[in-house]
Structures are given as structure tokens and as C-alpha cells.
Amino acid sequence: MKLEEIKLEIDSCQTSTDLENTRIKYLGRSGLINAEFSKIKTAADPKAFGLELNKLKNDVENLITEKSQTVESIINDKQKSGLPAVALAKVxxxxxxxxxxxxxxxVFRKLGFSIYHSPEIVTDEYNFERLNVPSNHPARDMQDSIYIKEPQVLLRTQTSTIESYLLANHQPPFRAAFPGSVxxxxxxxxSNHFIFHQYQAxxxxxxxxxxxxIGTMDLMFKTLYGPEVVVRYRCKYYPEVEPGVGPDMQCFKCHGAGCPLCKYAGWIEMGGSGMIHPNVLKKANIDPKIYQGFAFGMGLDRWTMAQNNISDIRTLMGGNLAYKPNK
Ligand SMILES: [Zn+2]
Known part of the structure; x- marks a missing residue:
């Protein structure tokens, strides 16, 4: 599948219907590009294959977005000239x-993970107790919780709460990943908001x-930032894991030299991870002598802001629909 050929096909589209059909043909759930992704496991070099395919997918998406604007202007011209026009869905x-x-x-679907969901209003048991944070644990002071009904019902403070549901309701082996508002x-x-977003696997x-x-995290960072990305791992403490590890990524703007994005450290803290604490497995009736696990979570807000040149976190959760991030 060559980009040049796909480009010719997109260029030849005259109406929004043609363009939509071409989009479905290549980018739809059962489209040609997704079909190629299923060959990733048997490719000689799966990483290079995946990167190349991702690039092709992005290029096709961009070409279609670009073309949709041209098609729209053709339709407007036709409308002005009184010719019937095909309505284009608002982009x-x-x-x-x-x-x-x-x-x-x-990224995680390709690594064989399922995407999991759970409630945002939770009990103390799922948010703290099951994650090895009993009521007298000092880690509770780090998380100023918002209670619906004290002391038992609150809004989840971390995506590890979703992990509590996963462990309680499923029998291993499993791999799951989940985004969540916390x-x-x-x-x-x-730079701070009472709603923020995390991602956990x-x-x-x-x-x-x-x-x-470490292998999974490395692969994730390389898929997102390319094979050149440099990541270091430092020991960290989190009650729900033992041992705990914090990945830092070398700053993608200054490559370690120091800049405002990385606060002149050269490194950006990307989240927390570790081997799931045996107590957490035991609380979910999973025998830690038979099954082991790992978990890692990262904040999405600062990362999204850095990617899109957004300097104020309030913009992300604001209601101004006309706002567009600076590219
Ligand atoms: Zn930097």
C-alpha cells in the first residue's frame, strides 16, 4: 500500500460521499490500514513495521482532512451557482x-491489552483500602479527596482505583489499560485543577x-516518541507497588540541555509504576505466590498541554468551544 497511490485516490474524490467512502476504505475499523496492523506480529521487524504503518495512517488522515476542506469549498461554489450540492458533515x-x-x-491494544472502565464515584474501600492504603496511612494526606458522603463515598483520586475494580472482578491472567478522569x-x-486525567496499564x-x-514502558515511549527516546528509571515509593519505579523521559524539546518545559532539569517525570504489592493481590483473592503483576500510571494533562502548546490547564476543562490549541 503506497501513500502516493492513496493520495491519487483522495485527490480524485469529487464529493463528500466519495471522500467518506475512501476514508472508510483505508481508515475504517475493517479498513485496509487496520488489516495491515494485524500483520504486525508476523513482520520481520515488528517495531519498524508498526512505526511505518502509523506514519502512513497519520499521512492518510491528514490528506483526507485537507481534501475535505477543498470538497467543502467546491460545494459552496456549486451552491452559489445554483447547482445541487451534496451536504458535507461538519468537520x-x-x-x-x-x-x-x-x-x-x-498503542496498548496493539500490545494485547483490553481497554477497561469503572465508576468515578467510588467507596473508600476501592480507592484506598484495596490499594494497600489503610485509614491511618500517611499516603492519604497526599491526596486531598473530594467526598460525596464522608467518610465512605468519594470521587476517585487516581486511576489505580480502576485497577481495584479490575482485580476484584476478573480472574488472571489479564492485561488491561485505561484512561480516567480523577x-x-x-x-x-x-497548573493545577481539581479534575485531571491519568492513564494506567x-x-x-x-x-x-x-x-x-520496563520492556512495556520502553515500548510505549518509543511508539509515542520514536526509537531515539531516552528513558531512565528511578526508585520511587507508592503504597500499592513493591518495588516502585518512576520513569523519566529525556526532555523532547531540549534533549537534556534544559528548557522551560522540563524546568531546566533535562528530564520530564512521566508517572509511577512498579510490581503490584502482594497485599493488593491478596485483597482481590489473587494468590501472589502464583500470580505476579505490574502497574504503571501517568498523568495526561501536562503531556497533552506540552504536545499542543497549551500553557494553562484550565483551558483543557473550560467550556469555550471556539478555543483551538496553537499548533
Ligand atoms: Zn527541556
Whole structure:
């Protein structure tokens, strides 16, 4: 499948219906590009194959978006000249956070993960107790929770809460990934908000080790930022994992030299991860002697803001539909 040939086909579209049919042919769920993705496992070099295919997909998407504007102007001209025109569906754009979430969902689907969901209003048990944070644990002070009904019902403060549901309701082995809105009682300003967004991936299987965790994170960063990305891993403490690890990515703007984005550190903290604590598995009736697992989570807001040149976090959750991020 060559981009040049697809481009000719897109160029030849005269109406929005033609263009939509071409879009479905290549980008639809059962389209030709998705069919190519299914060959990734048998490719000689799956990583290069995947990167190339992702590039093709993005290029085709861009060509179709570009063409849709031309088709629209043809229709407007026809309308002005009194000729019948085919109505074109209004072209909008995804919310930047939705785009980031979908981009990550795609990466994890290809790695064999299911996408999982759970409620946003939760009990103390799922938000804290099952994650190895009992009522007297100091980690609770770090998360200023928003309660619906104190002390038992609250808005989830982290995507690890979704992990509690996953572990409680499914028998291993499983791999699941999930985006989620989370809530904390933060004062709202340019860089903090009481709603923010995280992404988490969880694996529970027999014989899973730290090597699998690091390998999965490496692959995720490389898929998102290209094979050149440099990631380092530091020991961190999180109650729900043991040991805990924090991945830092070398700043993609300054490549380690220091810039305002990385606050002159050269590195950007990308989240937290670790091997699931045996207590967390036991609370879900999973025997830690048989099954092991890892989990990692990352914040999506700052990352989405950096990608889209958005400097104020309030913009992400604001109601101004006319707002478009600077490209
Ligand atoms: Zn930097």
C-alpha cells in the first residue's frame, strides 16, 4: 500500500460521499490500514513495521482532512451557482485529551491489552483500602479527596482505583489499560485543577517480572516518541507497588540541555509504576505466590498541554468551544 497511490485516490474524490467512502476504505475499523496492523506480529521487524504503518495512517488522515476542506469549498461554489450540492458533515476536532487517550489506547491494544472502565464515584474501600492504603496511612494526606458522603463515598483520586475494580472482578491472567478522569481538592490555577486525567496499564500473569514492566514502558515511549527516546528509571515509593519505579523521559524539546518545559532539569517525570504489592493481590483473592503483576500510571494533562502548546490547564476543562490549541 503506497501513500502516493492513496493520495491519487483522495485527490480524485469529487464529493463528500466519495471522500467518506475512501476514508472508510483505508481508515475504517475493517479498513485496509487496520488489516495491515494485524500483520504486525508476523513482520520481520515488528517495531519498524508498526512505526511505518502509523506514519502512513497519520499521512492518510491528514490528506483526507485537507481534501475535505477543498470538497467543502467546491460545494459552496456549486451552491452559489445554483447547482445541487451534496451536504458535507461538519468537520470538527477531538478534544486534545481525548486524542491523547485514543493514541495511548491504540498503542496498548496493539500490545494485547483490553481497554477497561469503572465508576468515578467510588467507596473508600476501592480507592484506598484495596490499594494497600489503610485509614491511618500517611499516603492519604497526599491526596486531598473530594467526598460525596464522608467518610465512605468519594470521587476517585487516581486511576489505580480502576485497577481495584479490575482485580476484584476478573480472574488472571489479564492485561488491561485505561484512561480516567480523577478528582482531588486542589486549588485551581494555571497548573493545577481539581479534575485531571491519568492513564494506567495493568498486567497480572504468571511469572511477570520487573523486566516485563520496563520492556512495556520502553515500548510505549518509543511508539509515542520514536526509537531515539531516552528513558531512565528511578526508585520511587507508592503504597500499592513493591518495588516502585518512576520513569523519566529525556526532555523532547531540549534533549537534556534544559528548557522551560522540563524546568531546566533535562528530564520530564512521566508517572509511577512498579510490581503490584502482594497485599493488593491478596485483597482481590489473587494468590501472589502464583500470580505476579505490574502497574504503571501517568498523568495526561501536562503531556497533552506540552504536545499542543497549551500553557494553562484550565483551558483543557473550560467550556469555550471556539478555543483551538496553537499548533
Ligand atoms: Zn527541556
Amino acid at each position: 470538527g476536532h477531538l478534544h486534545p485529551l481525548t486524542a491523547t487517550e485514543r493514541q495511548l489506547n491504540e 478528582y482531588r481538592n486542589e486549588k485551581v490555577n494555571r 495493568v498486567v497480572v500473569e504468571k511469572g511477570v517480572t520487573m523486566k516485563d514492566l
